[in-house]
Amino acid sequence: MRTVHVSEDIRLNGGFEEFVIESDRDLDLSISAEGECQAFFRILSAKSLRIRGHVSALSDVSLVFWNEGRQTLRTDESYEVNGNARFVSAYGECSGGMTDRSVYVALREKNAQAEVLTASLINEVKNYRIQVVNFAPKTYGEIRNFAVVLEKGKLMIDAIGKIVKNAKGAKSHQTSRSMSFAKGQSATILPELLIDENDVEASHAMSIGRVDDEQLYYLMSRGLTMKQCTALISAGYLLPVTEVIRNEELRTTLAQELERKIESL
Amino acid sequence: MKELVIKDLHAEVEEKEILKGVSLTVRQGEVHALMGPNGNGKSTLLAAVMGHPKYKVTSGSITWDGQDVLSMSVDERSRAGLFLAMQYPQEIPGVTNSDFLRAAMNVRRESPVPLFTFIRSMEKTIKDLEMKEDLAHRFLNEGFSGGEKKRNEIVQMELLKPDLAMLDELDSGLDVDALHIVARAINNMRKEYPLSLIVVSHYERFYELIEPQFVHVLVDGVIVAEGDAELARKIDQEGYDWIYKEYNVQPASEAAAKKRTAVSIGACAVSQKVQGRK
Numbered sequence: 001m002r003t004v005h006v007s008e009d010i011r012l013n014g015g016f017e018e019f020v021i022e023s024d025r026d027l028d029l030s031i032s033a034e035g036e037c038q039a040f041f042r043i044l045s046a047k048s049l050r051i052r053g054h055v056s057a058l059s060d061v062s063l064v065f066w067n068e069g070r071q072t073l074r075t076d077e078s079y080e081v082n083g084n085a086r087f088v089s090a091y092g093e094c095s096g097g098m099t100d101r102s103v104y105v106a107l108r109e110k111n112a113q114a115e116v117l118t119a120s121l122i123n124e125v126k127n128y129r130i131q132v133v134n135f136a137p138k139t140y141g142e143i144r145n146f147a148v149v150l151e152k153g154k155l156m157i158d159a160i161g162k163i164v165k166n167a168k169g170a171k172s173h174q175t176s177r178s179m180s181f182a183k184g185q186s187a188t189i190l191p192e193l194l195i196d197e198n199d200v201e202a203s204h205a206m207s208i209g210r211v212d213d214e215q216l217y218y219l220m221s222r223g224l225t226m227k228q229c230t231a232l233i234s235a236g237y238l239l240p241v242t243e244v245i246r247n248e249e250l251r252t253t254l255a256q257e258l259e260r261k262i263e264s265l
Numbered sequence: 266m267k268e269l270v271i272k273d274l275h276a277e278v279e280e281k282e283i284l285k286g287v288s289l290t291v292r293q294g295e296v297h298a299l300m301g302p303n304g305n306g307k308s309t310l311l312a313a314v315m316g317h318p319k320y321k322v323t324s325g326s327i328t329w330d331g332q333d334v335l336s337m338s339v340d341e342r343s344r345a346g347l348f349l350a351m352q353y354p355q356e357i358p359g360v361t362n363s364d365f366l367r368a369a370m371n372v373r374r375e376s377p378v379p380l381f382t383f384i385r386s387m388e389k390t391i392k393d394l395e396m397k398e399d400l401a402h403r404f405l406n407e408g409f410s411g412g413e414k415k416r417n418e419i420v421q422m423e424l425l426k427p428d429l430a431m432l433d434e435l436d437s438g439l440d441v442d443a444l445h446i447v448a449r450a451i452n453n454m455r456k457e458y459p460l461s462l463i464v465v466s467h468y469e470r471f472y473e474l475i476e477p478q479f480v481h482v483l484v485d486g487v488i489v490a491e492g493d494a495e496l497a498r499k500i501d502q503e504g505y506d507w508i509y510k511e512y513n514v515q516p517a518s519e520a521a522a523k524k525r526t527a528v529s530i531g532a533c534a535v536s537q538k539v540q541g542r543k
Binding site: 212213214215217218219220221222223224225226228232233235236237240 | 315316317318338339340342343344348349351354355357358359360361364365368369372373404421425
């Protein structure tokens, strides 16, 4: 595990690497990835985080960010995905501070694929702007957001899938779901598809709402308290993001951390 | 001895009175069948006992093992030993059967059920109910067929071991084979301990398998007839008309229809008159 205190260039050449981001200044990270690799970033603190990522052709790269800081975090992330490469950006949000996150993914060459996933436990103001752009034919972009909005939480997601002209056979899909357990919690989701080509496949799905009373009744009729039902449903909603993590030990640890966080609410 | 005592229960849904004074006592180990035409209060009675928030009890009492059920929350009722196998079990995406059941078992115990013990009993129950092996890892009822959902209710019941189980039209959606599997699982539980049952079903076939000692017929929110298994057989063969005549009652739907006809005024009355001339 490596701690990142200052701006630096990170090269990922295969395998699994773990980083902790802990800094009181603006960080500028340049990440270049090649081959089959995964990196996990546990964010403890950073004034702002600017990431420029480059995924080489034919690579299979996943970056997992886990924000558990207490202060405000601003990110500006931009990734270039080249031919026949697969890129996954997974983000787990369980910090107590405000978050303002901007992600831009360019599917630059033919057959490039990217999935941008977020799972968020929201008890502060969180703004996400996620854009995946298909610049080349037969590229595949997918955005999936899952959020549980708690008391004092305010979520805003702007999810944009864009397909440029001549990106024939490109696919752009997105799903955003936000759930709350009480009245008065706020979530805004803007799903956008900007398509300038006819030969494409695109979809968006979105839901915002409270947990169904009948579902709660069903679970409670088996003896679970309201709090346990909330935790169980929230975990079911958010834990799938950890499945991206290939390192089993880390995956289990994060799942347990998230469960503990949910149960302590 | 744990017993459920319902006294003069009145309950309403969205300000419409459905139960109009039901009294029923279920002693430990007894099997009671609840029959009656659709829409006359059978499911409402079970939901009121379990504490569904939509069903408001306006008067009367329910006690279980001497405790006031109506002052308990839904989860407290469950932990006290009551169970309702629902007519329409909910689908809960994202929550696996195993996580849910383990949590439900743990709330009944002082220390959590060891993982190995849980897996073993879950596997046994899945086998008893002849369900697919991947049940534990599937999301709770999501994408299940009607029959699978009903069997999954009994999987839950077998693992949670309630003292009193209410089965709300458990047999609807089950084919003949599945009906036998479910009835066998329930009867095996009865051999293990004195499980009390309140069974709502329209079908004699299910009653033949479960063998109720008491049969109650609920018409328009009131128990109008009571008897033994012979009563269920008679209803199966002859329907409810003889009960309406013998006990001078009307089912809720007909009573409501009659009431509507009687209060017709204005345009409706005119059209009735016109139609009457034809």
